[in-house]
Each structure stands twice: as C-alpha cells, then as structure tokens.
Amino acid sequence: MALGRITTLACRSFSTSVIRRAGYGEGPGSNVPFQIKNKWRLLAVMTAFFGSGFAAPFVLVRHQLKKK
Template identity: 35%
Template sequence: MRPLLALIPVTTRTAQRNFRTSAIRHLQSDFDQELLAGQNLPFNIQHKWKLATLMISYVSMAVAIPLFALRWQILKKRAS
C-alpha cells in the first residue's frame, strides 16, 4: 500500500507538466486561423463561381439519382 501512495505526487506532477506543454503547444499553433469563417470546411468558399458550380452539381445529382432509378424500374417492368 505504501508504494502506491508514493506514486500519487509523481503522477500529479507528470499530469501538470503534460498539461503545461500541451497548452504551450496549443498557443504556438495557428489557432487564430482556425477561427476564421470557412477555414473548417472541406472546400474553398473564396471562389464564388466554383462554389456555385459545386453546389448546383451536388443538388442536381441528389434530384437526378432517384429519377434515374424510377426510369430504370419503369423500363425494367416494361421489358418483362
């Protein structure tokens, strides 16, 4: 039981040291760039025409796929 009590202050000091080093690393990173609008998106929103093209193609594919599936089923039913 005695050796376990001796490890508690060492563990606490290690945890404090790890927290301090991670806090320093976090402050040295480019954290201020992450707070800008659009920086956390997987696509670039600075080019408005490219963004508009991507959004239109995304929405049109979402509408077109069920219609193609419907056409496929109707043609399949007619063939049999």
C-alpha cells in the same frame, strides 16, 4: 450543491480545452472541407451535389420503367 459546481466547472473546462485544441485557421471558411473563395466554383459544386441527390430518384424510376 458542491457536486453540481464541480460538474459545471469540469464541463466548462473540457469545452474550452476542446475549442483551444481545434487546429483550424482563422477567418470564415477555414473549417469547411471545400473551398469558398471562388463563388462560381462553389455554385457549380453545390449544384452538382444537391442536384445529384434530387435527380437520383427520377433516374432510378426511369431505369426501372425502361427495363423489360
């Protein structure tokens, strides 16, 4: 029973120390690797990112069909 309590305390103290060491600023969007202030730029970046992943199979199939 004492071992379980020690393990719980060790896990709890480790998790709180990791959170405290995080160097992110305050507020929403401060911990993402892209800017979210301009909603139109964000829309363009997300469209390009997800659109390229969606379009890739179609482009590759077209390339294979056009090859001789």
